[in-house]
Amino acid sequence: MLRVIVRRLLQLVVTLIALSALIFIWLRNLPGGPIEALLGERATPERRALLTKALGYDQPILVQYAKFMQRVLTGNFGNSIRTGDPVTEVIGRAFPATIELALAAMIIAVGLGVPLGYLAARHRGRLLDNLSIAGTLLGISIPIFFLGYLLKDVFTQNIHWFPPSGRLSTGVDNTNVTGFFVLDGLLTREFDATADALWHLILPAFTLATIPLAVIVRITRASVLDVLNEDYVRTAEAKGLRHKTIRGRHILRNALLPVVTTIGLQTGALLSGAVLTEKVYNWGGLGTLITDSISGGRDYPVLQTLILLAALVFVVVNLLVDLSYAFIDPRVRVR
Amino acid sequence: MSLLDVRDLSVVFQRRGERPFTAVDEVSFSVEPGQTVGLVGESGCGKSVTSLAIMGLLPRRGNKVSGQVMFDGADLLALRPDDMRDRRGRDIGMIFQDPLSSLNPVVPIGTQVAEVLERHRGMDRKAALKEARELLDAVGIPDPNRRLKEYPHQISGGMRQRALIAIALACKPRLLIADEPTTALDVTIQAQILTLLKQLVDETGTALIMITHDLGVVAGLCDTVNVLYGGKVVERAARHELFARPRHPYTHGLLNSVPRLDSPRGERLHAIRGSVADNIPWVEGCAFAPRCDNVVDACLEGTPPLEPTATGGDLRCNNPVTEEVAVP
Numbered sequence: 001m002l003r004v005i006v007r008r009l010l011q012l013v014v015t016l017i018a019l020s021a022l023i024f025i026w027l028r029n030l031p032g033g034p035i036e037a038l039l040g041e042r043a044t045p046e047r048r049a050l051l052t053k054a055l056g057y058d059q060p061i062l063v064q065y066a067k068f069m070q071r072v073l074t075g076n077f078g079n080s081i082r083t084g085d086p087v088t089e090v091i092g093r094a095f096p097a098t099i100e101l102a103l104a105a106m107i108i109a110v111g112l113g114v115p116l117g118y119l120a121a122r123h124r125g126r127l128l129d130n131l132s133i134a135g136t137l138l139g140i141s142i143p144i145f146f147l148g149y150l151l152k153d154v155f156t157q158n159i160h161w162f163p164p165s166g167r168l169s170t171g172v173d174n175t176n177v178t179g180f181f182v183l184d185g186l187l188t189r190e191f192d193a194t195a196d197a198l199w200h201l202i203l204p205a206f207t208l209a210t211i212p213l214a215v216i217v218r219i220t221r222a223s224v225l226d227v228l229n230e231d232y233v234r235t236a237e238a239k240g241l242r243h244k245t246i247r248g249r250h251i252l253r254n255a256l257l258p259v260v261t262t263i264g265l266q267t268g269a270l271l272s273g274a275v276l277t278e279k280v281y282n283w284g285g286l287g288t289l290i291t292d293s294i295s296g297g298r299d300y301p302v303l304q305t306l307i308l309l310a311a312l313v314f315v316v317v318n319l320l321v322d323l324s325y326a327f328i329d330p331r332v333r334v335r
Numbered sequence: 336m337s338l339l340d341v342r343d344l345s346v347v348f349q350r351r352g353e354r355p356f357t358a359v360d361e362v363s364f365s366v367e368p369g370q371t372v373g374l375v376g377e378s379g380c381g382k383s384v385t386s387l388a389i390m391g392l393l394p395r396r397g398n399k400v401s402g403q404v405m406f407d408g409a410d411l412l413a414l415r416p417d418d419m420r421d422r423r424g425r426d427i428g429m430i431f432q433d434p435l436s437s438l439n440p441v442v443p444i445g446t447q448v449a450e451v452l453e454r455h456r457g458m459d460r461k462a463a464l465k466e467a468r469e470l471l472d473a474v475g476i477p478d479p480n481r482r483l484k485e486y487p488h489q490i491s492g493g494m495r496q497r498a499l500i501a502i503a504l505a506c507k508p509r510l511l512i513a514d515e516p517t518t519a520l521d522v523t524i525q526a527q528i529l530t531l532l533k534q535l536v537d538e539t540g541t542a543l544i545m546i547t548h549d550l551g552v553v554a555g556l557c558d559t560v561n562v563l564y565g566g567k568v569v570e571r572a573a574r575h576e577l578f579a580r581p582r583h584p585y586t587h588g589l590l591n592s593v594p595r596l597d598s599p600r601g602e603r604l605h606a607i608r609g610s611v612a613d614n615i616p617w618v619e620g621c622a623f624a625p626r627c628d629n630v631v632d633a634c635l636e637g638t639p640p641l642e643p644t645a646t647g648g649d650l651r652c653n654n655p656v657t658e659e660v661a662v663p
Contacts, residue, residue, distance in 0.1 A: 230436065231431060231433060231436040231437040232436065232437055232438055232439040232440070234392060234431070234437070235431060235437045235438065235439075235499070235502075236439070237392055237423070238390060238392060238423055238424060238428075238429040238431075238503075239423065239424035239450065239451045239454065239502065240420045240421060240422065240423030240424035240425060240451070240454060240455065241424070241450060241451070241454050242420075242454065245450060245454070249439070249442060249446075249450070250439050250442070253439075253441050253442070254439070254440070254441055328441070329440075329441055330440070330441060330486040330488070331440060331441075331486070331488050
């Protein structure tokens with residue numbers, strides 16, 4: 001087991017190095033750049049050259065990359081070109097917001113997706129099943145930004161159930177401990193802040209959850225249908241066990257194995273979906289930071305760290321999924 | 336009174352867009368307490384469907400079950416699903432063909448034995464596991480304490496089938512249905528499992544329905560044998576009678592097709608002509624007629640009736656075999 005973990009961690013390091021090189025080269029080759037953003041279009045060539053040299057962008061790209069990696073290894077990610085703040089600080093502010101949003105979306109997707117998928121399988125070919133198939137198709141096909149604006153329009157403009165944007169209402173006082181507003185409220189016993197944060201969270205989380213939810217419903221349904229045909233389910237029935245036991249211990253325990261894998265892969269969808277969702281609801285997380293950093297003059301230090309962080313999150317989540325697999329399925333443990 | 340009395344049991348599979356298929360056709364037989372009854376026939380003759388119908392384990396949709404299955408004074412087919420659920424595993428146990436796929440791969444053996452005790456005998460987990468240990472020991476699984484925590488893939492095929500027997504017998508049912516319990520096992524293990532079944536059935540007084548295509552299994556175990564063909568009982572007889580004087584040409588053909596060590600070298604194996612695909616519908620005559628060596632005109636004029644024989648059995652044939660065969 002330990003050997004597996006070590007091997008996967010080594011793979012992770014190699015993946016990240018390769019990715020960082022790709023991102024670095026790709027970013028430097030994007031048209032436009034920080035020089036234009038900082039000095040404006042009409043700056044003299046002399047001033048441009050001066051700033052380019054000062055920022056080190058005149059050096060060969062491999063040298064720039066080597067210097068970047070050198071700094072990264074010492075924990076120095078540089079300063080944002082846009083604001084001048086350290087990159088770690090800029091990202092540290094936005095990171096909890098996105099994680100909170102993504103976690104809430106995943107809880108919704110799994111919490112609704114698994115029961116729905118199970119019910120659809122048990123009612124195969126009947127109304128509920130057909131509705132779920134049509135619904136998931138719709139969920140996968142609707143663009144997130146469209147759904148986001150639609151939900152926002154309906155639930156904040158027509159019927160005022162939810163706040164239109166932001167993470168907290170103005171005037172709600174919360175103590176910032178972890179940056180996760182729901183958690184902060186609980187930790188500091190400011191329950192009104194928790195309630196307000198949750199109230200702000202629901203609509204964006206639902207928007208972000210639609211695609212993973214649809215995928216999880218589909219996977220669960222297919223997986224449960226497979227398991228229902230297994231001999232051990234018939235054995236469980238022959239034992240006269242209660243529905244509850246058969247459902248939990250014999251059907252879902254086996255059917256959820258593929259679903260767990262899906263959850264890992266959907267992290268990618270969540271991260272990319274977060275960019276759009278955060279834009280719609282003015283959420284102020286990593287997604288907002290990415291779009292601001294690109295449109296606000298190619299903030300190289302922030303961008304390369306951000307993309308690397310996103311890749312790291314994706315790889316780590318999938319590593320955790322693979323490891324959890326070994327605990328769920330005894331057959332994997334032996335190998 | 337019989338423990339189990341199956342009367343005119345029919346199962347018709349009805350799929351949308353397909354012609355209905357009668358898998359079990361008015362099958363009747365009974366099982367006395369403590370008796371071992373064989374249901375014999377080749378693949379597709381309806382023997383497994385019969386057992387699943389008795390257990391109420393056929394899919395809820397796509398089939399029509401009719402007739403009566405009287406057990407303990409109640410018609411199992413007329414019971415509410417929850418009442419049947421109470422009886423399954425407690426009054427009637429069942430063992431299946433493939434022991435690996437019949438056990439849940441992600442649940443320890445101990446839990447799989449204990450859960451049936453928790454369900455029907457109201458034990459808590461601790462007491463149930465203790466009893467499960469005893470049961471594994473009783474079915475001859477070595478080192479039961481260790482096996483309780485192991486998963487199905489970690490133990491051998493023979494041990495898996497022993498574990499399934501322990502599960503089926505956990506609540507001391509009055510009837511055990513074994514559906515081809517040895518088919519998926521090595522020959523040496525087959526004999527062990529059959530001996531174990533025989534021993535357990537004798538000890539506990541459990542009645543046994545043995546479903547098999549293997550006449551060797553029948554010869555060693557059953558008191559009475561029902562031979563099924565095309566979903567109908569074609570011959571019923573006591574074991575010795577059936578092996579000594581098979582009357583139905585199908586039974587005769589089955590017995591003759593068993594290879595024998597004492598037959599002369601170079602002698603060809605006997606085989607029954609054709610396959611089940613040649614069957615004609617029972618309404619048009621005897622389903623076996625196209626493959627039968629003894630076929631007469633009457634065989635193609637409607638279903639032959641199942642009639643009592645002089646030796647106390649039943650036979651569905653217009654022109655039975657008269658020669659005797661030596662027990663293989």
